[in-house]
Amino acid sequence: GDAVIERGQPSGIRTVEGVLSSLRPLSPEVMEVGIRTDGALPYHAGQYAQLCFSGYPSRPFSFTHPLSGNPNSRSVWFHVRRMKDGRVTSALGKRIRPGHRVKLTGPYGSAHFRPNLDSRLILVGTNTGFAPIWSIAVAALRENPERRMMIIAGGRTIVSLYMGLALAQLARFPNVLVVPFCSTPQTLSKAVKLGRPTDHLPRLLPTDVLYACGAPGMVDSIKSIAAQIGAVCYADPFLPTTDDTVEDGVLTRAIGWLAVPASRQMGQLARESPPQSAATADAGL
Ligand SMILES: Cc1cc2nc3c(=O)[nH]c(=O)nc-3n(C[C@H](O)[C@H](O)[C@H](O)COP(=O)(O)OP(=O)(O)OC[C@H]3O[C@@H](n4cnc5c(N)ncnc54)[C@H](O)[C@@H]3O)c2cc1C
Numbered sequence: 597g598d599a600v601i602e603r604g605q606p607s608g609i610r611t612v613e614g615v616l617s618s619l620r621p622l623s624p625e626v627m628e629v630g631i632r633t634d635g636a637l638p639y640h641a642g643q644y645a646q647l648c649f650s651g652y653p654s655r656p657f658s659f660t661h662p663l664s665g666n667p668n669s670r671s672v673w674f675h676v677r678r679m680k681d682g683r684v685t686s687a688l689g690k691r692i693r694p695g696h697r698v699k700l701t702g703p704y705g706s707a708h709f710r711p712n713l714d715s716r717l718i719l720v721g722t723n724t725g726f727a728p729i730w731s732i733a734v735a736a737l738r739e740n741p742e743r744r745m746m747i748i749a750g751g752r753t754i755v756s757l758y759m760g761l762a763l764a765q766l767a768r769f770p771n772v773l774v775v776p777f778c779s780t781p782q783t784l785s786k787a788v789k790l791g792r793p794t795d796h797l798p799r800l801l802p803t804d805v806l807y808a809c810g811a812p813g814m815v816d817s818i819k820s821i822a823a824q825i826g827a828v829c830y831a832d833p834f835l836p837t838t839d840d841t842v843e844d845g846v847l848t849r850a851i852g853w854l855a856v857p858a859s860r861q862m863g864q865l866a867r868e869s870p871p872q873s874a875a876t877a878d879a880g881l
Contacts, residue, residue: 609702612637616649616696617671619689623758626724627688628663629674631698636669641709641735642728642807642832645672645702649692653840655684658809658832659703660727661734663762672700675727675758683840707807707830709735716744718806720793720818723751725810726759728832732807733766742771748793750777751810754784794821802826810834 618630637645639659648654657674661667678685684692709732717736721729726749736743747766750757757763757776767774775796777789789796793808794817800806804827808818812833822829 608638609704610635610637611699611701614672614698614700616692616694616698619694621689622663622675623755625678625755626758627676627678629657629676629688630662630671631674631700632671633700637672637700637702639672639703639708641731642809642830643703643705643708644728644832645700645704647674648699648701649684649687650697650699651842652684652687652692653837653842654701655837656704658705658724658728658731660731675724677724705832707809707832708732710805711735711739713805714740714743715803715805716746716801718746718748718797718800718804720748720797720806720808720810720814722749722793722810722814723756725808725814725832725834726762728809729807730759730762733772737766737769737772741769744771745769746773746775746798748775748777748796750779750788750793752778753780754778754782754788757788792817794818797821800825800827804828806830808832 612633612635614631614633616629617632618628620628622628639645642658644656644658646654647657657676660673660675662673667673676685676688678688680686707728719729719733729747729749733745733747736745747763749759749763756778760776763774763776766772775789776787777791777793777796779790779792781790782788793814800822802825806818806822806827806829808815808829809832812835815831815833819829819831
């Protein structure tokens with residue numbers, strides 16, 4: 597089968613400036629992030645952007661559809677999971693608040709919705725892997741409200757199911773089968789199935805089109821199951837970022853400043869204040 601692995605694509609990529617306009621907790625660990633941009637940033641459902649909050653390193657996040665209301669051409673939406681000790685995500689709602697400047701570069705990614713097909717869609721997302729899945733599901737249903745579709749969404753614990761309201765909206769379509777899951781036993785809801793996403797896949801057909809977004813291990817498993825059947829699988833593994841460069845940022849300047857011999861620093865101190873910023877404080881500088 598054709599497994600299409602996530603890769604940046606060089607054409608049509610642009611950078612736009614924006615401001616964090618909305619920050620809404622969806623669960624103890626996930627925030628819905630709305631950014632008002634100074635210019636349009638066209639993308640396909642399923643693609644992602646590099647977000648650079650002023651003073652912080654860039655991080656990739658997948659465009660999504662707002663959970664309530666409609667998108668407009670000057671706002672973009674994301675679901676961001678706060679990582680423990682995450683340099684960027686753990687600052688959301690703390691040092692990064694509405695009004696914070698942000699630079700967006702994109703769109704990237706080939707695991708995006710392909711229009712004008714009528715094959716069955718199997719959409720699988722773990723945790724905020726649901727962000728691109730939700731975007732793809734909305735795009736597919738807008739094109740054809742009768743498109744056959746299965747959506748498998750969840751995570752390790754019931755807390756991962758921040759997307760309950762979106763799943764309820766999708767489940768209203770008779771042609772859409774929604775399977776919420778978590779891999780740890782829970783007693784809160786009978787609707788939430790126990791197990792891993794691969795436990796809940798239907799019998800696949802070579803004509804199925806799969807999208808798998810989120811935990812890299814899950815994405816790999818879905819890809820190899822699809823390949824055995826010969827079905828197309830678009831994959832978007834959420835890998836951690838390894839490059840922590842802060843472009844043109846105060847942090848870079850602060851590190852440069854700290855590298856200057858102490859005697860010069862003292863002289864400079866007399867003439868100017870040391871750099872004070874969210875980024876420097878966050879990095880413990
Ligand atoms: C193509 C792509 C699209 C993505 N889309 C989204 C999205 O829509 N929503 C979203 O919440 N996340 C998404 N991610 C993941 C997101 O980019 C990372 O969670 C984010 O970079 C963490 O940044 P940080 O500075 O807070 O953490 P860091 O300071 O970089 O890392 C803190 C700790 O968390 C670990 N860590 C970081 N990222 C991950 C991860 N993804 N999985 C497991 N451990 C991790 C690190 O190894 C480290 O131990 C996407 C990733 C990719 C590659």
